Amino acid sequence: MLSPDRLALPDYEYLAQRHVLTYMEDAVCQLLENKEDISQYGVARFFTEYFNSVCQGTHILFREFSFIQATPHNRASFLRAFWKCFRTVGKNGDLLTMREYHCLLQLLCPDFPLELTQKAARIVLMDDAMDCLMSFSDFLLAFQIQFYYSEFLESVAAIYQDLLAGKNPNTVIVPTSSSGQHRQRPPLGEASVLEGVEASLFSQCLENLCDRHKYSCPPPALVKEVLSNVQRLTFYGFLVALSKHHGINQALGALPDKGDLMHDPAMDEELERLLAQVPGLVNSAPANPEAGCLPFRTPPRVGSPWRPLHHARKVDAESDGSTEETDESET
């Protein structure tokens, strides 16, 4: 905090970099909107709560999209909130369509635009059939990249188009049918028209871009790493690689690693507590160890989730009684 860099910037720029003004404005706006309620318990407390929630990342819940998009911190908080709330959907193994994910997003932000979700879906599906089902983790990671770096990605798309259109003579697409002419092998060994652009050229352009947009692009080193593994790549191939890159995920800091995406012990405990409160579960039989494919611990009080409780006893009674009945009828 006491670094000399901080004092090197002129005032407005400093404030802008940290988005202090955004939060201050929003705080005052919230204050104005709810003055009757807030006046009851004091303005100081309000500001405390407000900035606390900003730190914790809960300030974006149920807010309008313009606010959520305003700062990188907001975006990251939103991603984290989305992960937290709907991780259970992913854990359940459900594959959903793009529209349904959009619906879930809208539960947290009522006016979230459809285009962003569509773009995220395109990354997962590689621009293929848009009605395909997607897994939670795939979607979430792609959505992260798309949402957090939206502006960056737009510029990248523009660059890509330029390169494809052949602004740079090196990227003329050469069919590999004539053996003497080919300089690079296509990435998948297909003997068809080369897709995408040359990675090194692309990388150079992206570096320039990153220098210009210092604040909302992925760490350039990591981008270079992604691009160094392949010779050629398509736009969506690049995005998919970005989304699946551990380093970038960590740099963003919103979501846990891909492997841990389904783990959240704190929330799982909370969930168990909530499940215990579902009416009718309290007086049921102890859990079957083999029932339930989900890894969370079942406390002894909660009944087996897969046995229909109101049928269980009846069936037993009938099976017990029937043998007696047949015995009697035979005599």
Next chain:
Amino acid sequence: MRSISQRAYKFNWENRGFISGDHIHLASSSMPSFPILQRSSEEKILYSDRLTLERQKLTVCPIIDGEEHLRLLNFQHNFITRIQNISNLQRLIFLDLYDNQIEEISGLSTLRSLRVLLLGKNRIKQISNLENLKSLDVLDLHGNQITKIENVSHLCDLRVLNLARNLLSHVDNLNGLDSLTELNLRHNQITFVRDVDNLPCLQRLFLSFNNISTFESVCCLADSSSLSDITFDGNPIAQESWYKHTILQNMMQLRQLDMKRVTEEERRMASVVAKKEEEKKRESHKQSLLKEKKRLTINNVARKWDLQQHRIPNIAPNQDRKVSDSSQDPSQLHGSTVSAFPEETGSLDSGLTNDLQGLSVTDTHLVEVDGDTLSLYGSGALESLDRNWSVQTAGMVTTVSFTFIEFDEIVQVLPKLKIKFPNSLHLKFKETNLVMLQQFNALAQLRRVDQLTIDPQGNPVVNFTLWKYYVLFRLSHFSMQKINGTEVTQNDMIMAERLFGILAHVASSELPQYRMISILGDARKKQFRYLLETKGKKPGLVNEENNDSKRLVGENTNRAMLNYTTRDFYNERLEEIKEKKKFCKMYMEDLVKEATEINMKNEALQKLWPQMFIELVRDAVIEIRNKNSYMKLCLQQITDQN
């Protein structure tokens, strides 16, 4: 002649004491096939006008000589195949050829005085060659193979016609028989009867054992004022439940039906039953008219809805259209042509069609209460919730069905629904544009919902995998029993909680206090606003408010955060906030400006201060360098002040 019934005109020769055959001598003649008949002169004198040749094993008619005065001739029970050799007997009045093998009526053209002709039990296929028998009184053709009534129109003196046991399939062509009193048509295959009203004297008509099944096929009988005796037994019509009273009601002139006298009681009953049927018919006619009107209205609403949803290209509607197109498939609509009447209603009878042509369907909505179901079609129907519903009607309604109405509009009237129809437990939505899970949040404000039916048609939300679980989660305080007809199991509830429980937890525990209050406050404010607007606040109502708010706070606060504001309201609110945002921005800018100015000044001060400090010190030191002159200066300053 006295009145003749079927049997009476069978002239029984035995009773009269005539002996058959003994006095007759059949000699062979010069012509090989025809025997010649001769009678003794005593016989001729005794029985000059009658001759019987019954059971004589005759295969042909013999030549009868010298008997020109003969008036009655009997050929019963022989094997005669052709009527011949009797043309000279021009005084013949009675000719009996019952039970022979005659295939064709012929050889009678000279018998102009003939009054009774008995040709029963022969093989006659056609009624013909009766042209000259204008005096015919009785014609018996039963037991033959006749298929058609023809060539009898000139028999204006005919009183009895027997065509029983023939092959008739229908009855018509009866004009000209102006004296016909009795017509026997038993044991045929008759399916319909016509022209009987052209018989001015017909009193008895026997139609037993035919194939008549409806009254319409014999409806001409109703117009015959002379008919007093009729039989229908052995016909399919006699098995019908409405047989007796339909006949009696349509033929008031009848005295005997199926050989039984018609009593006054029966006639009265018949008219009563007929009136009832008339009533029923009228009632059902009215019902189908109403139903049709309802169907057309619904189609109209559907069409407007489709237009609204931009499913059909917007064509300028034909203003004169009276009957809307019933087709719901958008691809079938062709511009503004007026469809005369949709094919679907082909089953309606013509009377109904005529009435409906005049219906002008301008209704844009439909409200219908059918026992326990309230159905609303079209957004205009929502206004009907403001009506003064009787407590009884409103109390009986347990199901409310919304069709062709935007869900966002329904949301706004839910408070009204809650109050006016307190027992509504089952909600049905079809073509209501449910697209987001969030919209279900709006249903939480109702008192209680047992069943929910979301029709896939027009509600894209049903395509989502998780929609049912979300509904169960958000509306868990209702303990719903059924969704879309399937029972809600414990598993479903658990799954719903598992999927969305954390969302509720986050929404309730991680939101800052002021946000919670503002969100809750909004919802409660809306409710209270509506309740204040309702007229006639009864004390009971106030209590309900308190209970509701208590319940809102007690149960499910964690889910109460999940609200739904319709898109329009949301945008409105955002618009309102814009002003405030602008103000905040300016305010902050001012603050920032102040702060930066102060900061700048501070920094500038920081920079200049060392220098300033040195100068201050230097000035002070220079001042004090000469102690004496400094003391004098200070004292001077003090005295100057005084």
